[in-house]
Amino acid sequence: MKTSHSFKLTAAAAILASVLLTGCNQANSSTAATTAEAVIAVPVEAALTRNGEISSSYRTTATLEARAEAEVISKAVGIVQRILVEEGDEVSAGQLLAVLDNERQQYSLNKEKAELNRLSSELKRMEEMHQRKLISADVFEKLQWQHDALQATVNLAELALKETEIRAPIAGVVSRRYVKTGQLVNQHVTQSLFHIVSNQQLEAVVHLPEQQLAQARVGQTALLQFAGMTPVSAELVRISPVVDAGSGTVRAVLKVANEQQQLKPGMFAQVQLQFDVKADALLLPKRALMNTDNSQAVFVIDSENKVSRKQVHLGYQADNTVEILSGLALGDQVVIAGQSALKDDALVNVVTVREF
Template sequence: MRFPGWMARASVLAAVALGMAACGRGGGPGGERPPTLVAVEVVKAQSVPNMVELPGRVEASRSAEVRARADGIVERQLYVDGTEVEANAPLFQIDPRDLQARVQQARASLASARAAKAQTSSLRARLSTLVQRKAVSVQEYESAQASFRQADAALMEAQAAVDRAQLQLDHATVRAPIKGRTGRAQVSEGALVSAAAATLMTRIDQVDPAFVIFNPSNISMNELQRGVADGRIDVGDNKQVKVTILLDGGERLPTQGVVDFSETAIDPATGSRTLRARFPNPEGRLLPGQFVRGILQMGSIRNGTSLPERAIQVGEDEASVMLVNDENVAVRRAVTLAGQADGRWVVQSGLTPGDRVIVDGWHKIQPGQPVSIQSEPIPKAKAKAP
């Protein structure tokens, strides 16, 4: 029996529609999608680094204000603002002509004092012979001796005046007191500087190494001490506190520092203490006055938790993980992080031992979706020696 053409076309369309409906139901038994395969890590209580994050401010390890030590007019600036200079490098040249004239004047006074001393020395020698012959009185000889001593003192005074004038001339070339990075010049050519007023000319900061100053509250420091006392925190034999710096945007400084100073006094205005960390800074990425965040590793927590970095979902407001509950359904859990160490995040709160955290595959699922836990791979047998 032959069907009309329109009935044949309707049968084909109906079959296509049934096929698409079957595909929409997942194509599996009962029309349900199979659970997504994920890899999990069971949370265990273990020893993890005790990470404390604090805001900090960068300081130069050495700073020097370069001030005028001679009077005069600035002739030249001998360095470029912001460059590195060695210790004793020339920075400014003050007009030396007046100081050179003072040196010449002091040297002339020195020559006169030497001549006077030579004259009194010769007179004393002659009178010494005559007084033995009683050709002159003892009073005349003592007067000659006094004149000689006065001439000797005048010679020393003249020599000191020369040294002082020469020192003032040397100060006409303003030099760097330390090695470091120069700041902006505070005077320009033609400016009058004064030694009495100690005119500020520039500043030099030594930024390698650099210091980072932290101000934790005394309450948190006492809590740390209580944790050490009751055994929750283990500091071990090594009391050294390592510090990692987070720059703008969360970038980590590649070099680590150590805390080298802890203030024993408490700031009464803020109730905080001062910690200072020392950092190698060969590239000058840490600059004085810069604000950074530091992660301080203060011992280890005996019964802490940590997770691989790839298991953590870090958002703008909070961090979270995906867990697998007892019904093998994915659920989201917010967690509080306390820093990174050895490729793992230290979790401060939000997890308990026994929780199953999805490590791989969480990006393919949504909360409430059933999952299938990937079994652990069987370790390969070691090859026997022939």
């Protein structure tokens, strides 16, 4: 009985040893598989640093304004007899736009001219008598003063008649016509008859942040983008000498040439003001950057397809590109997509090398 019991214990021990050995073999296989998975290369996209042109610029928005515009009003009172221009017509400075009823002014001028002619004839006769000492100098001088005063009255009557002709104060385009034929123009109420804008040269006002003021210079170029149109160049012509305390911005004016008159006052523009241009800067796609602790870094791929994290210092920045001042060299291969899953010495598989 003891021999049979011992045999059973030995058999059980053998079975247990076999189970433990099998478990160890499975654990070793699992560790090996995990190690194999750890060395799988991470797929990434990359780009090569290159030299190119980049500019320091500031982006904002602006609305076009006419450099010169005028509200045309009448200095005379009367009924509008004729209107000679319509909205959209080009006019020159001094061109006749409308005519008011001027019969009263014409009659008044005729009366004053007749009186002046009578007094002029009398003055001529008195001058001859004065030369012959037939009248005193005092009488002759009083008559001459009357003549001069009447001449001024005639000039005023001519001016009143002239003011019934409504003329353009500036050259431009009639943007609005407010008056109608037969309408009474009242001198005691400020009443615009026409609105004229000069479209040959437009302006765009931008408000630069105070920190951009050190880079802004009169004569710099700006690029204006309008919906559905090719970009238009402009020039920075004026910069305000004071900073607005409320907004912390500086008012700057851009001059926009418009000889073809394709642009209109009131159009909305995206503005890119170019402060400086570097023709041969070291460039990199902006999406390669990783921002940590207020510093910028990238992953650089070496010849063995392993990556290393390098800190870089940036210069000018464009929409999709940045200038690298230090940290990289020309032709370095840098990860631009997939870097979130990387760490130093990680093995990568470069799927695509993008051009930019």
